Amino acid sequence: MRRFTLPVVGLLGVAALTLTACQGSTAEAAPADPDAPLTIATIPVGDDPTAENPIEVFAELLEEATGRTVEITDVPDYLSVVEAIRADHVDIGIMSGFPSALAVNTGEVDALVAFEGDGKPVSTCVVREDSPIQTVEDLEGATVAFADQASSSGYFMPVYMLHEAGLEQGTDYEAIFAGGHEGSFAALEQGQVDAACTAIMLTELGAPMFPFADGEWRAVGESPAMDIQGAVLGRPSLDAETRKVIQDGIAEVFSPANAERLGAYGAFAAAPQTVDPKASAFTSFAEIAAVAGVELEDLK
Incomplete structure (x- = not known):
């Protein structure tokens, strides 16, 4: 496992990402390299110095599940996660429901796996x-x-x-x-x-x-439930083999047996997973996002 930091100035085209759907990526998938590392963009997760860092636990488990080295790239906010994926700097990012929905709606990132909601107030x-x-x-x-x-x-x-x-x-x-x-x-x-x-x-x-x-x-008070509580987002240029390796690895990592170690990601471990969810699965978030007055470029 290796860890890097990608500064904001290294992210390109941030202003191009908006809540309005854009044309999907036209990048062609390169042939699979079975020795290439899997790369993840993440915002800081877990502040307790006495506990395992959830993203490092995730990376360790994903390495075990896939047999591939995992590289973590730290970025400052959700918008930077989306931009790192869209610009092909990294393979995947993990986000909660609303940032995932806003990102998918750009048409420039793919949802590889969705973690379904449990029907309970959030x-x-x-x-x-x-x-x-x-x-x-x-x-x-x-x-x-x-x-x-x-x-x-x-x-x-x-x-x-x-x-x-x-x-x-x-x-x-x-x-x-x-x-x-x-x-x-x-x-x-x-x-x-x-x-x-x-x-x-x-x-x-x-x-x-x-x-x-x-x-x-x-x-x-209690809020309504969410249909999707989170998602693993990927770059559209992923080749089919790497895409499947990631999806199979996610299914293995996010299992109830790993829930406690995954900390802040633990809720995803107990959730049913949908592979290659359709963009329409995220449309229920549109009304709530409009009420909050938030667009993707606000996620800083």
Whole structure:
């Protein structure tokens, strides 16, 4: 396993990527090289120095499953992941539902594998136990912390939940972006916000992912479920053999036996997988993305 960092200045054509679908790549697949490494672009995943880094665990397991060396390229944001794939810098990237849907809609990256949703609510908003806020509607006039604009569970789904309750961002409540789930929890803990919206899964994991003990917090509201919770995206120029090697490797890596080691990727390990999902599988995200007012170029 090898690891690199691809700076933003090394990414080409970022401005060309928008929510509007574009013509697909015309790059032709080169013949397969069985000794070539598999390359992955990733944003930072996992901040706990005492735990295994999920992307490094994924890379290790993928090497074991495929017999190929895996190279990890670190990039700063989801948009850079998409651009690295589109520009043929890397083979694949792993993203949650909404960034995946926006990327696939450009027509310039392929969805190799989709991880299906489990039909359960995705997100909630957390308040301190002594907060007067009891319902989603009570968030009117509140300051609400979100993870970031690229987060399915920490932005898209809770914003849609608030929209369904009649509350619009910037009009009925003030939104701040904390740079991640941990940041939104810290803002709530320090009294900087009235609520922090996050994944229900994180509240169930407890420390160190969720810093509040029982009796210190309450959940307010539940968002709808997501049809697709994440996807492995690939460059359209992948040759058929490498594409299959990756897809077979993904099926082996993301199994329930590996869920605990995969950490933040653990939910994908328990999810049914769809190989070569159609672009139409991601259309249910369009309405929610429109409510949030986010396009692909916003995912920084």
